[in-house]
Amino acid sequence: MKNIIVTGSSGLIGSEVVRFFHGKGFFIHGIDNNQRAVFFGPQGDTRWSQKRLMETLPNFRHHELDIRDRQGVLALVREVKPDGIMHTAAQPSHDRAATIPFDDFDTNAVGTLNLLEAARQFCPEAPFIHMSTNKVYGDLPNSIPLKELESRWEYDNPAYENGIPEIFPIDQSKHSLFGASKVAADIMVQEYGRYFQMPTCCLRGGCLTGPNHSGVELHGFLSYLVKCNLEGREYTIFGYKGKQVRDNIHSEDVARFIYAFFQSPRCGEVYNLGGGKENSCSILEAFALTESFSGKKQIYRYMEENRIGDHICYYSDLSKMKRHYPGWNITKSLKQTINEIVFSWRERLCS
Numbered sequence: 001m002k003n004i005i006v007t008g009s010s011g012l013i014g015s016e017v018v019r020f021f022h023g024k025g026f027f028i029h030g031i032d033n034n035q036r037a038v039f040f041g042p043q044g045d046t047r048w049s050q051k052r053l054m055e056t057l058p059n060f061r062h063h064e065l066d067i068r069d070r071q072g073v074l075a076l077v078r079e080v081k082p083d084g085i086m087h088t089a090a091q092p093s094h095d096r097a098a099t100i101p102f103d104d105f106d107t108n109a110v111g112t113l114n115l116l117e118a119a120r121q122f123c124p125e126a127p128f129i130h131m132s133t134n135k136v137y138g139d140l141p142n143s144i145p146l147k148e149l150e151s152r153w154e155y156d157n158p159a160y161e162n163g164i165p166e167i168f169p170i171d172q173s174k175h176s177l178f179g180a181s182k183v184a185a186d187i188m189v190q191e192y193g194r195y196f197q198m199p200t201c202c203l204r205g206g207c208l209t210g211p212n213h214s215g216v217e218l219h220g221f222l223s224y225l226v227k228c229n230l231e232g233r234e235y236t237i238f239g240y241k242g243k244q245v246r247d248n249i250h251s252e253d254v255a256r257f258i259y260a261f262f263q264s265p266r267c268g269e270v271y272n273l274g275g276g277k278e279n280s281c282s283i284l285e286a287f288a289l290t291e292s293f294s295g296k297k298q299i300y301r302y303m304e305e306n307r308i309g310d311h312i313c314y315y316s317d318l319s320k321m322k323r324h325y326p327g328w329n330i331t332k333s334l335k336q337t338i339n340e341i342v343f344s345w346r347e348r349l350c351s
């Protein structure tokens, strides 16, 4: 039986990847120490997800390990010699990073290096798939001319009609400390691919979402928005008139791409992975969609000041992914995804 290591296995993407590969007959070693609860407090707790994986998947083994623990990571990879490493553990919040710069960098940059080096020493042939972020582009996407539509901002330059491609510059812009620690990891993952010819890739995520997210105000846009709607809680919009645009991809479609890369890996690749233009929406549009499924009016307040380095309009150009992996496509529409998130929060809030 083939086995893989999934870091951040209790998180949104990690847990989806665990379930997906389990369904394909793999044994999965999950690494997670519930650090999300440390980063975001009890609302970010992912133990419920870990418990569910342990109860429902016989070929899943949980390892209570911190990816910053270099010796622990080296020992586990040496023992397991996995056929693949899917690295989804991170300090994932733009805004949180500024208050915990050491924890952020140690987790995102050094934790990634610990895993890469363990892979190079003990399983250099194993595909290494790293969840990166569109924040590696910093706030440079905000320099693209925009036009204001009724409910959203839109690119006013035909070069970006299909979204932001992977050749977009990553430096000389404001990233947030999170974006900077993720750049360090992203470049390191590429370098292990190019320098050591290891099968690595970086997936620069837009908004990754789905029913299994433990959304909090600082991370997990749609999940948190839907939760506020259902609880009748006030959602705060930070600047840009609420017309800022994100592209949203269901975690299942992320897991399907990770599997496609695992089956047919390349060295040191980079892909922009999001919902693309079709699955993009502004905050105001997300309110309307959520209301249509929940039947509840969204309560919100507007703060003029935007989040530092926040994108005004961002959606991923998916053409490179589709060219390299023609069998992969988005299978879940934005409406379907929001409907699933509404359903899941209803259940979780009642239990």
Ligand SMILES: NC(=O)c1ccc[n+]([C@@H]2O[C@H](COP(=O)([O-])OP(=O)(O)OC[C@H]3O[C@@H](n4cnc5c(N)ncnc54)[C@H](O)[C@@H]3O)[C@@H](O)[C@H]2O)c1
Pocket (backbone or CB within 6 Å): 007, 008, 009, 010, 011, 012, 013, 014, 031, 032, 033, 034, 035, 036, 037, 046, 065, 066, 067, 068, 087, 088, 089, 090, 091, 092, 107, 111, 131, 132, 133, 134, 204, 205, 206, 207, 208, 209, 213, 214, 220, 221
């Ligand atoms: N969700 C998004 O919108 C989004 C967007 C772009 C990129 N990403 C990236 O995708 C990846 C997965 O994101 P997610 O939304 O699933 O995040 P998540 O917070 O839901 O999951 C991450 C998991 O990693 C665990 N973790 C964190 N630090 C750890 C450590 N030091 N050791 C062991 N485990 C640790 C957490 O407890 C959590 O369960 C991250 O790299 C994130 O930066 C996410």
